[in-house]
Amino acid sequence: MSPKEFIIDYIGRHKHPVNAVLHIVGVPAAFYGIFLLLTGHLGMGITLTVAGYFLQYLGHKAQGNEVGEVTLIKHLLKKLQTSK
Numbered sequence: 001m002s003p004k005e006f007i008i009d010y011i012g013r014h015k016h017p018v019n020a021v022l023h024i025v026g027v028p029a030a031f032y033g034i035f036l037l038l039t040g041h042l043g044m045g046i047t048l049t050v051a052g053y054f055l056q057y058l059g060h061k062a063q064g065n066e067v068g069e070v071t072l073i074k075h076l077l078k079k080l081q082t083s084k
Contacts, residue, residue, distance in 0.1 A: 001075075010068075013060075013063070013065055013068070013071075014059070014063070015063070016059070016062055016063035016064075018058075018059060018062040018063070019059035019060060019062050019063040020059070021059075022055045022056060022058055022059030022062070023055075023056055023059050025052075025055055026051075026052040026053065026054070026055030026056040026059065027052065027056065028052070029048045029049075029051055029052030029055065030048065030049050030051075030052025030053050030056070031052070032048055032052075033045050033046070033047065033048030033049030033050070033051070033052055034049055036048060037049065056068075
């Protein structure tokens with residue numbers, strides 16, 4: 001998938017206003033949580049990572065589509081199956 005295709009797909013998967021707002025909060029929280037985990041701040045790192053991903057999950061639930069990681073895994077599995 002090209003960067004352009006990724007952006008178009010991402011925008012389409014986050015059109016619902018609730019999904020968009022939850023991602024605006026959830027994505028930075030998850031990334032910052034991962035950063036904190038890597039720098040030894042386990043408690044806050046785990047909290048922010050889980051909360052960030054949970055907000056994104058709720059957003060996709062509101063929009064009625066899958067979380068991006070699930071879509072990515074399905075895409076990779078499909079590529080592996082077609083390459084056999």
